[in-house]
Amino acid sequence: MKAVTAIDQFEESYDLVVVGAGPAGLSAAARAAELGIGVLLVDENPAPGGQIYRAITTTPVGDREVLGADYWRGAEIVARFERAQAGYAARCTLWSIGPDETAAEGEAFEIGLSLDGRARLIGARQLILTTGAQERPFPIPGWTLPGVMTAGAAQIALKSAAIVPAGRTVLAGCGPLLYLLAGQLAAAGAEIVAVLDTTPRGNWLKAAGALPNFLRSPYLAKGLRLMAKARRSLRFVGGVTGLAAEGEGRLASARVARGDAAEIIACDTLLLHQGVIPSVNLSNAAGCAHDFDEAQHCWVPRLDNWFGSSVPGIAIAGDGAGIGGAESAALRGEIAALGAVRRLGQIDLAEGDRQAAPLRSELERALRGRRFLDLLYKPAPQFLAPPQDETIICRCEEVTAGQVRDTATRLGVTGPNQMKAFLRCGMGPCQGRLCGPTVVELIAQANGTTPAEVGYYRLRPPVKPVTLAELAALQQTEAAVKAVVR
C-alpha cells in the first residue's frame, strides 16, 4: 500500500479508482492491484475498515470480546490490502464523477477529490463504488430531541472512541444490527433498560417460505447467537407497534405502544434502528440507473453479474449493491475488481470467469439466508411513513410528514424532485440521505402509488460539499489546460 497524504501526490490518472474502504473496497482494490492494475482507494475516514470494521487498526476498545470475533476478521482484510501495491488516500472525499470529456475513446471518467482542504480533478478509467449502506431513516415523534440517536452513530462512537452512551439506554427498531449493537454495548458496560423490537408479527409468516435456506445459511448461527445473547441478558419487548420520544428540550422517556397497550419507559438515551439500505447518493449522482427492490424495500442500483452499473465503467459492490452483509461485500468487491480488470484488458473473459467462479459460489452461500432476513425485518408501514402529521421527516429543512402529505394531495405533486421545490426537503446539507426514503414513502401512501412509481431524488454533485475556495483553486493540470485551450 502506498499512502497518499497530500493532494499533489495523486497521479494524473489511475486505471481504477475504488471509493470506500470497507470490506468491499479493500478487497476490490487488493484484488485488482494483485493483478497488476494501478489502483487508488479513497475514503473519507481517517483509517480503513468502513462501517463494519471501523477503526479496525486504531480502535481503543482493547477487550476483543466487546466487538466480537466477526469484527476482528476485518484485520485480515486490511492486512491483505496493505500488502498489495495500491494507492490509499484516507480523509479524502470524492465529490464528483463525470465523463472525461477529453478522453479520445473508451471508458474514462474525471473525478473530483478533496483532501486536507484542497481539491483536484483526476482521471480514472474504471470506477468501483463501495460506499456501503446507511441506516434507513426511522422518523418518530421526538426523534430530533437531544438524547435520541441512531444505533449506527452509537456504534461509531463505540468503535472509534470507546464511547458508551450515558445513563439508561433504550434500543428500538429491528434488524440484525440492532441485536448486535445491544450485545456490544452491554458488553462494553452500557446500562440497557430495554430493547424494543418493532418487527411486525405478520412478517414471521411472510418469511416462513424463506426459512429453509436461512437454516442452511451462515447467518443462522451468528443471528441466533446475537439474538440469544440479547434476549438472555436484556429486557426484550417484542411486538412494538408505536414509538415516540418524549421530553422537554431533551429525551426523558420513550412512549411505547404494543397494539392497544401503552407503556412509558424512562431513559436518557434512545438508539433507533430500522435496518440498513444501500447508500445510493454517489451512484445516483453518477447517473447509474436504480430500481426499487421490493424485498429489501429500498432503491438498489441496476447491476450486471460483474456488478457493473448501467454506466459502462462504473461498478458498484458491497452493501451499496444491495444489502448482503460483510462477508458478501468482500466477495462482491473481488468479483467487481475482476470485471474492471477484464474491461481494462489485463485479463480475458475466460480468465475472469475462472477466477470469479469460486467467489461466486461462496457469494451464493453467503447470501443464502438473506431473503429470510429481508422479509422478517421489513419495516412496518407506520415506521416507514410516520402517521402523525407533526413528525419531522427532513431535519435539515424541518419539514413534517403532514406537509409532505398535504403537498402531495393538494398540489398534485407526484415525485420527490417536485416536492423539493415546494418544501425544500432534500435540499439541505445531507442531500436527502435522511429524508429521501421517507418522502418517497409518504408520497406513495398519499397518492396511492408505489415507491417504484414515485421515483427518487435526482442527486446533484458535489456529492460531498467542497468549499468555494477549494473549487476556485482547483489545480489546473497541464493536460486540462491544454484541453481547455484546444
Place this chain on the structure above:
Amino acid sequence: MSAAPTSADVIVIGGGIHGCSTALHCALRGASVILLEKDHAGRHASGVNAGGVRQLARHVAEIPLSNVSMALWHRIGELVDDDCGFTSDGQVLVAETEEDLANCKARVDDLTLRGFHHEELIDGKELRRLVPAVSESCPGGVISRRDGAAIPLRATQAFKRKAQEQGASIREGVRVEKVSRDGKTWRVATNVGDFLAPRLVNAAGAWADRIAADLGEPVPLEVIAPMLMITAPLPAFIKPVVIMVRRKLSFKQFGNGTVLIGGGYSGRALRDENRTVLDWRKLATNAGTVWDLFPLMRGVPIVRAWAGIEARMPDDLPVFGPSARYEGLYHQFGFSAHGFQLGPGAGAVMAEIIATGRSNVPIDGLGIARFTQQAP
C-alpha cells in the same frame, strides 16, 4: 371522470413556464386547450433555472414583452393563486470601472429616449448602500428596482395547476413524435395517440427546433446547459440580485442565507437522455470570480451544482410569434437563458395573438422569419 379530450381549440407542446402560461391565458380567454409535456411540467429549464425575474440589461427587442411580464409578476398571486416565492428586492448591475459606468449611462439614456424607465443609474454610494459587500473601487452601476426572483418549479407548476383549474387538459408523460397538417387541422402524433387542433403552439424549449423542422421551418437552435451552484447558508449580507458588467457572474442570496451563483457558463447537454454533464473547470472559474469579489464567501461550502437544458438562438433572442409559413402555428421558444421572467407575459401576449390575430405589444425582431427567410 370523463376521458381526457383528444381535440381542442389549441394544442400547446411543452410544459415549461411558457407552455403553461400560454395554456392558462388561452383558457382564461375561453379556448379549450390541451398541453402535451413529455416529462412533467417544469422538468427542464423552467424548473431548474436561477429564478431571476430580471428586466435589467435586457435587449430592447424583448423589453415590451418583459414589461407585460413584470406587471404580472407583481400580481402573480392573483393570477395563479400562489405567490410562486416571488420577492422583489431589485437587481443591480455593478460597474467595476469608470468606463463601465459610462457605458451604463449611455444605455440608460438610450432606454429613456425609447420611453423605458425601469433602469436607473446609481453612484458608488448608492451601490454600496444596496450591496455593502461590493469592493470600494466600483464607481456605480444600474438598478432595476422592480426586479426580483421567484422559485422556478413552484412557479411553473402554479401556472400548470391554474390552467388545469380553468379547464385546460394538461397531459404529462406525453411525448410529441410528429406533427402534420390535415386540412386546416394539426394532427399531433404522440406516444399515447393523436391529438387534433386548428391551432398549435410550439413551446418545446430545447427540443423546439425538431418540431419547427418537422414543419419546414428549420432554425439554428443551440442546446446549452447553463450551470448554477448553491452554497450553505451565510448570514444575510446582500438583498438584490447582483450581476456584473465585465465578468460572467450572477449572484443572489435567498432568505434562508444560501447563495446562488451563476454566470452563464455552460456544461454539456444530452437532450435525448434528459441529462447534463457539469464542467467543473468552468465552475472553478465562476467560483474564482466570487472569490475575488466577495472575500467573505471564500470558506463557504458549495452544496449543490447543476445545469438545465435550454435553447439558445444565435442572436440570444427568442423566437416568438406566428409561423412564417402556416396559419394556426405559433412559436414560443429559444429564450436563450433568460426566458423565465418572460413566461407570464409571453403567455398572455401569445394567447391574445392566437385569439385575436394581433397584439398591441410590439414583438418586432422576434419572429421566426429572421432565420427561415433569406435577407432581401
